[in-house]
Amino acid sequence: MYQELAECGNLSELLKNFATELDQYLRFEHPDAVSSIDSWKSALGGNVPAQGIGSEQLIAEMGQYLIPNGSQIPKPGCTSFITTGASSMGVLASLSGAVVAPQRVGMTAYNYLEELSLEWMAEMFALSPAMKGVYSSGGSIANLVAIGAARQWAFEKLGINVAEEGMTMSCRLYTSSACHRTIHRAAAVLGMGRSAVVSIATDSHGRICPQALRCQLQEDMTKDIVAVAIVANAGTTNTGAIDPLNAIADIAAEFDIWMHVDGAYGLPGILDPRIRDLYQGIERVDSVIIDPHKWLGAPVGIGATYVRDRNILYRAFSQGAADYLEGACTDHNIQNSMDSMGIPYHDFGVELSAPSRGAVVWALIREIGKTGIQKRICRHNDMARLVADLAHQHPNLEVVQEPTLSICCFRFVDQSVENLNEFNRQIHRQLTKNARNIPSTTLINGQLVIRPCFVGARTTEQHARDLVNEVIETGNLLLSNAS
Numbered sequence: 001m002y003q004e005l006a007e008c009g010n011l012s013e014l015l016k017n018f019a020t021e022l023d024q025y026l027r028f029e030h031p032d033a034v035s036s037i038d039s040w041k042s043a044l045g046g047n048v049p050a051q052g053i054g055s056e057q058l059i060a061e062m063g064q065y066l067i068p069n070g071s072q073i074p075k076p077g078c079t080s081f082i083t084t085g086a087s088s089m090g091v092l093a094s095l096s097g098a099v100v101a102p103q104r105v106g107m108t109a110y111n112y113l114e115e116l117s118l119e120w121m122a123e124m125f126a127l128s129p130a131m132k133g134v135y136s137s138g139g140s141i142a143n144l145v146a147i148g149a150a151r152q153w154a155f156e157k158l159g160i161n162v163a164e165e166g167m168t169m170s171c172r173l174y175t176s177s178a179c180h181r182t183i184h185r186a187a188a189v190l191g192m193g194r195s196a197v198v199s200i201a202t203d204s205h206g207r208i209c210p211q212a213l214r215c216q217l218q219e220d221m222t223k224d225i226v227a228v229a230i231v232a233n234a235g236t237t238n239t240g241a242i243d244p245l246n247a248i249a250d251i252a253a254e255f256d257i258w259m260h261v262d263g264a265y266g267l268p269g270i271l272d273p274r275i276r277d278l279y280q281g282i283e284r285v286d287s288v289i290i291d292p293h294k295w296l297g298a299p300v301g302i303g304a305t306y307v308r309d310r311n312i313l314y315r316a317f318s319q320g321a322a323d324y325l326e327g328a329c330t331d332h333n334i335q336n337s338m339d340s341m342g343i344p345y346h347d348f349g350v351e352l353s354a355p356s357r358g359a360v361v362w363a364l365i366r367e368i369g370k371t372g373i374q375k376r377i378c379r380h381n382d383m384a385r386l387v388a389d390l391a392h393q394h395p396n397l398e399v400v401q402e403p404t405l406s407i408c409c410f411r412f413v414d415q416s417v418e419n420l421n422e423f424n425r426q427i428h429r430q431l432t433k434n435a436r437n438i439p440s441t442t443l444i445n446g447q448l449v450i451r452p453c454f455v456g457a458r459t460t461e462q463h464a465r466d467l468v469n470e471v472i473e474t475g476n477l478l479l480s481n482a483s
């Protein structure tokens with residue numbers, strides 16, 4: 001019956017050709033999208049088509065013009081973004097949710113896996129057993145939800161329900177200059193303003209100095225300011241630095257302030273026994289986030305916020321009663337998956353309609369287990385250390401920041417080069433042009449460095465070696481061109 005409708009074609013037939021095109025992309029033999037930009041823009045573009053082309057031709061068109069002109073990010077040699085190519089089972093689990101569970105609610109297996117996968121991650125990453133989670137689209141929203149919970153809690157202590165009444169006093173968030181800028185955005189969206197974010201002094205590794213934090217708090221306690229949260233990092237985006245969580249947790253307890261940890265990238269690092277100690281105190285925090293679409297290899301669009309008490313999330317984010325929900329679910333005498341919403345994630349954050357992300361995370365863990373994920377984390381941390389070792393061995397390379405996790409910040413140096421920042425920028429531009437090894441760059445104390453971040457499941461030790469070699473070759477070439 002449905003086959004009569006053009007837009008409801010048989011998936012297994014459609015998928016066969018489609019999957020072939022995707023696999024072809026994953027061989028990474030195609031030229032970069034920009035090399036044929038006019039061609040694919042004109043093929044894909046134009047005015048609104050009055051007549052459709054049908055699924056078969058559409059798949060052919062996607063195979064010819066869309067898929068081959070995707071992003072460099074899934075490439076194993078691409079180490080620039082912390083987001084990476086999704087692992088295959090993540091893609092398939094995500095597809096299954098798109099087909100059979102377009103919402104995360106209801107008494108379905110998908111709703112069940114939403115909670116179970118959050119519990120699995122909490123257990124794997126040694127969070128307090130009391131921590132409960134909610135998924136969202138990624139670290140941006142996950143941080144927003146956590147800071148929203150902190151704001152709710154801080155004002156409730158003063159007898160104010162800020163979600164009802166709105167902001168009545170100015171607020172502050174305490175973090176380091178290395179924090180992700182989504183913290184500033186969360187402050188802006190939540191009505192505190194970007195200027196509420198206070199940068200605490202850091203040590204040479206970019207980690208918050210607990211003593212400086214305590215001094216700032218002591219000073220602010222005398223003012224009419226609501227201290228909403230201390231935001232610590234478990235893996236900064238820039239260098240992978242991990243703030244001294246235990247010492248910060250002591251201070252948070254001393255001043256009775258909410259402690260949030262941004263572990264969007266770095267939380268899975270706790271699985272590496274060599275650095276596990278750096279995470280001491282993670283079990284004491286009030287909220288923490290992690291992005292499964294980073295180190296866990298989920299397709300992009302999955303972040304998670306954990307809090308000690310989900311009721312705070314409910315008070316901060318509940319939509320309240322609505323006519324269109326009245327009587328939708330009986331929530332007792334459940335005889336059908338539609339009789340209950342299941343766990344009301346839609347009132348724990350800022351999204352109502354949302355994909356079933358739990359099934360994806362569940363699949364990622366189910367496929368290779370905690371051990372498989374642990375091996376990947378250690379392998380990537382090894383690669384960053386290998387880059388550092390190779391750089392230490394080479395007279396023209398300098399390690400500017402030793403790796404904590406899977407990021408290594410290094411640069412090319414030579415006494416004949418006057419402007420090292422410009423020189424390393426040129427090396428980076430050439431690497432991007434060659435498109436074999438694509439790291440990013442960042443500034444560390446004003447020094448421009450090459451910054452590979454190893455998170456891709458397809459990335460191997462050889463990619464790390466190739467990257468270092470290409471930096472050396474490119475640097476030498478630039479030197480000989482200059483002389």
Ligand SMILES: *Cc1c(COP(=O)(O)O)cnc(C)c1O
Pocket residue numbers: 082137138139140141143180182235236237262263264265291303
């Ligand atoms: C990537 C990142 C974010 C933002 O996450 P998105 O998923 O890109 O929204 C926040 N914090 C840290 C530390 C990150 O690395």
